[in-house]
Amino acid sequence: MGVRPPRGRRVSARRAAAAFREVHGAMPDGVWAAPGRVNLIGEYTDFNDGLVMPLALPHRTWAAASPRTDGRLRLHSAAAPGGVVELRTADLAPGAVRGWAAYPAGVAWALREAGHTTGGADLHIESDVPVGSGLSSSAALEVATALALTELHGPALPPDRLARLAQHAENAFVGVPCGIMDQTAAACCAEGHALHLDTRDLSRRHVPFAPDPEGLRLLVVDTRVRHDLGDGAYARRRADCEKGARALGVPSLRDIAYGQLPDALEALADEPVVRALVRHVVTENERVARVAALLVAGDLRAIGPVLSAGHASLRDDVAVSCAELDLAVAVANGAGALGARMTGGGFGGSAVVLAEAAGADAVAEALTGAFASVGHRPPHVFPVRPAAGARREL
Incomplete structure (x- = not known):
């Protein structure tokens, strides 16, 4: 058989935009993407203030999005059955949303809790990050959503701040007590490098790899x-x-x-x-x-x-x-x-x-x-x- 790319649909920003139009009736204002990650070394250290060294995968999650003025989130995923999930941002609270939609909803909640104006949004999600494979599909979804919402509603936030908000969403809203590594990798990695991250002070350096x-x-x-x-x-x-x-x-x-x-x-x-x-x-x-x-x-x-x-x-x-x-x-x-x-x-x-x-x-x-x-x-x-x-x- 040999080495070959993973199976799955071919995904791109343009495909995500076209699918958004089919679901939401118009082209999106933009498409944002965040990668999955492989951790080269440093496991079960990030929630112990330790050292990690992940790298970003070429596999990504795309969030095609447009703002709304009515305070509603309308969420759709190409990989999830059931159509559009519609939520009111004012009603978001930990435990209120289940399944895949809890991740983008949790990001909107975390942004609101941190004092950022998020408003509402229409989102369509596409991804070729394998789910449940230890490659941080959840962090890719969170960071792509955070980047989309902050750039739609402004102001844009630095990558390390996006990572912190995405982690808070997964910890407090979804209920998974993960460390900061996955979200930082999705937000901050550089091509051709592994990310040496000190999870205590979040200092990081890009190590050629x-x-x-x-x-x-x-x-x-x-x-x-x-x-x-x-x-x-x-x-x-x-x-x-x-x-x-x-x-x-x-x-x-x-x-x-x-x-x-x-x-x-x-x-x-x-x-x-x-x-x-x-x-x-x-x-x-x-x-x-x-x-x-x-x-x-x-x-x-x-x-x-x-x-x-x-x-x-x-x-x-x-x-x-x-x-x-x-x-x-x-x-x-x-x-x-x-x-x-x-x-x-x-x-x-x-x-x-x-x-x-x-x-x-x-x-x-x-x-x-x-x-x-x-x-x-x-x-x-x-x-x-x-x-x-x-x-x-x-």
Whole structure:
């Protein structure tokens, strides 16, 4: 089979605008887009004030939109049945909207809560970011909506502010206690770079990451095992991390230096679950720092073992992997990949693989064969290059 793009409809800003006209009866005032993301390294660290290093995908969510003066939101998605969802912005409150519409509605609510004039809007959503694959389809939807609403009603907000508002929408309105990484990646990433983000102070730098000129490929392996971070498992791990910080007398696990880890683990000997999470967060911050240093030095191949070590930590200490993700990582490494790890919140979703370009097809074929041999659905394996963050496209 080899490496190929993910299946799905071909989406573009013009397609989104044309679909908006079919739904809402006129061409939109504009089309805004935000990307999905792959996290190269730095998992379960963002809500611990830690370090992360995502990159934006070429796959995007488009929000075609026009303003309304009657305070109503009329929301439509090409991927959702049921037609237009109509809401009054004055009635928006946490828990009042369910399903996919909660994400754009939550953004409108967060903007209103922050004192921004949003008014109403007609929106049509198109996307080629795989849903439930650990590639941040929700953050792409939130940031695209936030960019559209703020530019329609003014004033435009800086990308980091959009990310904060989108995160608040997901935390407080949708009810998923995610960190800031996904929304910041969607809003702030740069083409040809990974984003080194300190989630404590939101300082960020763009680290060059261009695998193709080095004869490498970065592959995403969508296991097609869908996950739902709203089911409570993600929230329990966040709560246990906060419990560990309290037990160790620090504001967050970010404050445990790598050299202090042995003493921290000894202090948590009677709390095995919390102890394991602390070990992961502290060592994962160290892995992010190592990958950043290697990329700056231009030693892309050397990050492979660090990726694989990150997967082992997520599997064993955080317990958020699954059989399909473990199989993907093991088979990819066995087929000659330089390194591989699950990416995203886990419980399904995707893995990321760094491979030699000459061997990428062999890795993909080994993955397809291995999944078939144990009766799993065939994975979608496709190459990605670091793309740009959110922007107006039409």
